[in-house]
Amino acid sequence: MSSIAAHESDALRMPDAQADHKPHGFLDRWLFTTNHKDIGTLYLVFSLLMFLVGGTMALVIRAELFMPGLQLVEPDFFNQMTTMHALIMVFGAVMPAWVGFANWMIPMMIGAPDMALPRMNNWSFWILPFAFAMLLSTLFMDSGGPAAGWTLYPPLSLQTGPSFAFVVFAVHMMGISSIMGSINVIATIMNMRAPGMTLLRMPLFVWTWLITAYLLMAVMPVLAGAVTMLLTDHFFGTSFFNAAGGGDPVMFQHIFWFFGHPEVYIMILPAFGVISEILPTFSRKPLFGYAAMVYATASIAFLSFIVWAHHMFTVGMPLEGELFFMYATMLIAVPTGVKVFNWVSTMWKGAMTFETPMLFALGFVVLFTIGGLSGLMLSIAAADLQYHDTYFVVAHFHYVLVPGSVFALMAGTYYWLPKWTGRMYSERWGKTHFWLSAIFVNVLFFPQHFLGLAGMPRRIPDYSPQFADFNQWSSIGGFLFGATQLIFVGVIVHCVWFSRKPARARVWESARGLEWTVPSPAPYHTFAEPPDIDESMVVHADEVSH
Amino acid sequence: MNRANTVIITLAVLAAVAAAFWLLLAAPALTGNEINMPVGVTAQSAIHYELHMVILKICVVIGVLVFGAMFTSIVLHRKSRGHRPAEFSHNTSAEIVWTIIPVLILISMAIPATTALVKMEDASGADLTIKVTGFQWKWKYEYLDEEVAFISALSADSNAARQLRSGIDPATVDNYLLDVDHPLVLPVGKKVRFLITADDVIHAWWVPDFGWKRDAIPGFVNEAWTLIEQPGTYRGQCAELCGKDHGFMPIVVEALPEPEFQAWLAAQKTRSQAEAQTVASEWTTDRLLERGRAVYATHCATCHQEDGGGLAPAFPALAGSPVSTGPLQENIRVVLEGREGTAMQAFGDLLSATDIAAALTYTRNAFGNDTGDVVQPRTIAETTQH
Ligand code: HEC
Ligand code: HEM
Ligand SMILES: [Cu+2]
Ligand SMILES: [Cu+2]
Numbered sequence A: 001m002s003s004i005a006a007h008e009s010d011a012l013r014m015p016d017a018q019a020d021h022k023p024h025g026f027l028d029r030w031l032f033t034t035n036h037k038d039i040g041t042l043y044l045v046f047s048l049l050m051f052l053v054g055g056t057m058a059l060v061i062r063a064e065l066f067m068p069g070l071q072l073v074e075p076d077f078f079n080q081m082t083t084m085h086a087l088i089m090v091f092g093a094v095m096p097a098w099v100g101f102a103n104w105m106i107p108m109m110i111g112a113p114d115m116a117l118p119r120m121n122n123w124s125f126w127i128l129p130f131a132f133a134m135l136l137s138t139l140f141m142d143s144g145g146p147a148a149g150w151t152l153y154p155p156l157s158l159q160t161g162p163s164f165a166f167v168v169f170a171v172h173m174m175g176i177s178s179i180m181g182s183i184n185v186i187a188t189i190m191n192m193r194a195p196g197m198t199l200l201r202m203p204l205f206v207w208t209w210l211i212t213a214y215l216l217m218a219v220m221p222v223l224a225g226a227v228t229m230l231l232t233d234h235f236f237g238t239s240f241f242n243a244a245g246g247g248d249p250v251m252f253q254h255i256f257w258f259f260g261h262p263e264v265y266i267m268i269l270p271a272f273g274v275i276s277e278i279l280p281t282f283s284r285k286p287l288f289g290y291a292a293m294v295y296a297t298a299s300i301a302f303l304s305f306i307v308w309a310h311h312m313f314t315v316g317m318p319l320e321g322e323l324f325f326m327y328a329t330m331l332i333a334v335p336t337g338v339k340v341f342n343w344v345s346t347m348w349k350g351a352m353t354f355e356t357p358m359l360f361a362l363g364f365v366v367l368f369t370i371g372g373l374s375g376l377m378l379s380i381a382a383a384d385l386q387y388h389d390t391y392f393v394v395a396h397f398h399y400v401l402v403p404g405s406v407f408a409l410m411a412g413t414y415y416w417l418p419k420w421t422g423r424m425y426s427e428r429w430g431k432t433h434f435w436l437s438a439i440f441v442n443v444l445f446f447p448q449h450f451l452g453l454a455g456m457p458r459r460i461p462d463y464s465p466q467f468a469d470f471n472q473w474s475s476i477g478g479f480l481f482g483a484t485q486l487i488f489v490g491v492i493v494h495c496v497w498f499s500r501k502p503a504r505a506r507v508w509e510s511a512r513g514l515e516w517t518v519p520s521p522a523p524y525h526t527f528a529e530p531p532d533i534d535e536s537m538v539v540h541a542d543e544v545s546h
Numbered sequence B: 001m002n003r004a005n006t007v008i009i010t011l012a013v014l015a016a017v018a019a020a021f022w023l024l025l026a027a028p029a030l031t032g033n034e035i036n037m038p039v040g041v042t043a044q045s046a047i048h049y050e051l052h053m054v055i056l057k058i059c060v061v062i063g064v065l066v067f068g069a070m071f072t073s074i075v076l077h078r079k080s081r082g083h084r085p086a087e088f089s090h091n092t093s094a095e096i097v098w099t100i101i102p103v104l105i106l107i108s109m110a111i112p113a114t115t116a117l118v119k120m121e122d123a124s125g126a127d128l129t130i131k132v133t134g135f136q137w138k139w140k141y142e143y144l145d146e147e148v149a150f151i152s153a154l155s156a157d158s159n160a161a162r163q164l165r166s167g168i169d170p171a172t173v174d175n176y177l178l179d180v181d182h183p184l185v186l187p188v189g190k191k192v193r194f195l196i197t198a199d200d201v202i203h204a205w206w207v208p209d210f211g212w213k214r215d216a217i218p219g220f221v222n223e224a225w226t227l228i229e230q231p232g233t234y235r236g237q238c239a240e241l242c243g244k245d246h247g248f249m250p251i252v253v254e255a256l257p258e259p260e261f262q263a264w265l266a267a268q269k270t271r272s273q274a275e276a277q278t279v280a281s282e283w284t285t286d287r288l289l290e291r292g293r294a295v296y297a298t299h300c301a302t303c304h305q306e307d308g309g310g311l312a313p314a315f316p317a318l319a320g321s322p323v324s325t326g327p328l329q330e331n332i333r334v335v336l337e338g339r340e341g342t343a344m345q346a347f348g349d350l351l352s353a354t355d356i357a358a359a360l361t362y363t364r365n366a367f368g369n370d371t372g373d374v375v376q377p378r379t380i381a382e383t384t385q386h
Helices: A026-030 A036-064 A075-110 A118-140 A164-191 A204-235 A249-283 A290-303 A308-312 A319-347 A356-379 A381-387 A391-421 A427-453 A465-498 B002-031 B043-076 B092-120 B156-161 B258-280 B285-299 B328-337 B353-363 B377-385
Strands: B128-135 B138-143 B148-152 B184-187 B191-198 B203-207 B212-216 B222-227 B232-237 B250-256
Touching (some): A036 A075, A036 A465, A075 A249, A075 A391, A249 A319, A290 A319, A319 A381, A319 B043, A319 B092, A356 B043, A381 A427, A391 A465, B128 B184, B128 B212, B191 B212, B258 B377, B328 B353
Parallel strands (some): B128 B191
Antiparallel strands (some): B232 B250
């Protein structure tokens, strides 16, 4: 409350609908739109929908795992659920949500009127509903959905029936969408910054997205190549991965993880960016070590290309290979540590307040760090011979993905929602959403560390009674966490359609950055004229406070 | 208001920390469930446990320092306490320190991690070599140079209880999902080398008490080793998703003192020689049918189902199947060679001639197939020799 600026010259100015030039018909507005804000909204709504679909699948899994014995689903369907849950969450929920944020915020943060390639922008979004409709339709086909895990390892994935072709094609479409999205981000940032918005003055969110876009461009074609080889192995008699035909099943894993490891940074780097925006605002203090943050992001991105085989410590690599991938992976802890230390230093001696975005950001710092530390444990190759493919790994990656990426998405949503809608959300319900999420996410995932260490493999539909108790805790946490997310939906619906509390232009007292210089809600077209950049608008203050 | 806030926050943080510790310390006692990695029964497993504990402690210390600083700041540096924000935005010496110290910690960790890996890779000087082959969804163990080999699959009790809505309470089944029909038997105090591979898809062989897992990959032979220090029964599971029954292909190792192990091995050899002799003899239809029913239940029913009805669409019915009711030669070929690129494996590598003959006789006469064909073990043995 206290940080909502009380006196702003442009405050409370509701937008003039005439001046907006919004297209009138529903289809014209949403189907043919080339406006970065509308496309951003489409991405965000789509990803929220996918989050709920993927979450429902996760709950099917957790329900089956509630107690020993098979009560609800056949093992094959269980495997379809794990596979689909992951594909939907990764490609349908988290990645499109970040593209939604990029669309909404990057032009406004760098003082550009729109994305550089607006028509392509429309296309990269509208591919997605088709891709996911196709992916989901495989669940209703005779041969069922993919059931070999989201990693699609052959030869198992090649045992999928004819529906496999649809899976491959859906992945191709998602890849095309991501590549077009990243071309757009790069073109926008490189060409459309307002005069004076030098690279090293850009908000950190813009920086992390720029680096993410390069990662996407580098690895999505690799994934496309890998699944195409699966396709031809399956349907056209090639033997890329078939040992009997002279192929190599391990090669697939190398190719997949060359994509897959950068992929996890694709999901987390924009989160680093958002957190680096929010912490300074609510600490009322500039971001600590802006330049170090940029360099740390870049080195994480670089290292992410040379650590892929840490997912393969058990495949039987030569000793030298295992050592190389172990050392390289351990090294990532250094720039990641720099980030965490800088966030804590940003808070240090600030004047903190704890509105919902700040709560989610603080939750992120703590819980992401826990996930990062278990990642450091996994990098010790000899110990990983025990950890690998157990629930310890499931706990690790959910800590970095759920209270990591997803909490950052929620923090960002609460942070900018007033800017997007022109109204304040309900702070009380936002805080309720945070506290329940933070508690239940730990009930859900923390016991999984114990399960994995005690020897429970991942991707199994049933387990020995010695694992019963913690699975039960985890399932209860899962259901409560899932239910809590309905509060999130409620808060958004309330804010968009029912809230009567208008938002000011500079929604948060000490928020810096160009997006806070335009009215709330942000008019349909912003920065048709490039803004004058003066130091006070720049988020970080390295240059100001020398 | 300010003071009250601070007190509330401090109490909340303390409560959270206390709850976390309580969870860690009390949870295992409370639930009777294990929460940590086993120390195991080999030198490797003890080393890997040590590494795990060291890195875990390092992580806990880092966590306490980082979160401690963060919560101190949250308590002290609040606007509601009237704290005025400082303006600094960097501090070069601090930044250097917190880059260098992690590097030093990592180097000190890398050294024991490296030696552990080097040890793991040295399978030389083994006393005994076992070839382990993963199949969907069972393991085959071959004692190389000893002419002993057998298949190890989920025990019948667990298998009955694990069916969807079986009505059997898993708690009433001994070692539910962690029990097999034929355990792998190994000697204590001998270095055992494993050659690990797979026939169809990738599996992974893992006994937590030995301290490692290794992928079983078709077309590759991976090497690993163990030296078990205490007699006992050690249980593990397949650790790489390998299809619908991935959760149901456990591993059981019985470690025996050397003399008992030798006795067991000798008994196995006698049995397999006796078995080999029966191939030549003429079998009655009834004996073949009886044995065939058993072979079918263990080796075919997971896919083709107990009643021969199959599991559409992936697994075809054998009841009325054109192959099971058609020309015998084609049926023999399918079962011996499998169907490339499908889950139908080449049983020629997996079962004895007698078992295959029995299964064929059974499937060509059960489920209303009624071909009247009787397949003699001799016929199969001759076919495989060509
Ligand atoms: C791991 C699963 C699995 C197991 C175990 C299995 N099969 Fe099959 N079987 C299949 C599949 C899948 C097919 C269909 C292959 C194809 O698509 O051509 C098949 C096909 C067959 C066919 C041809 C049926 C037809 O109509 O084309 C026969 C005969 C057969 N199996 C016999 C057996 C026998 C006998 C056993 C036990 C010794 C057995 N199978 C064990 C999966 C299995
Ligand atoms: C809503 C909270 C969530 C719950 C309750 C949940 C639950 C689960 C469960 C039970 C599994 C199966 C583990 C196994 O059998 O090995 C799983 C797997 C997985 N989840 Fe989640 N999850 C959640 C959110 C997410 C999110 C947001 C992401 C990604 C951004 C994600 C990514 C994955 C991945 C990659 C896998 C691995 C699938 C595989 O083994 O192929 N999950 N999740
Ligand atoms: Cu990785
Ligand atoms: Cu398996």
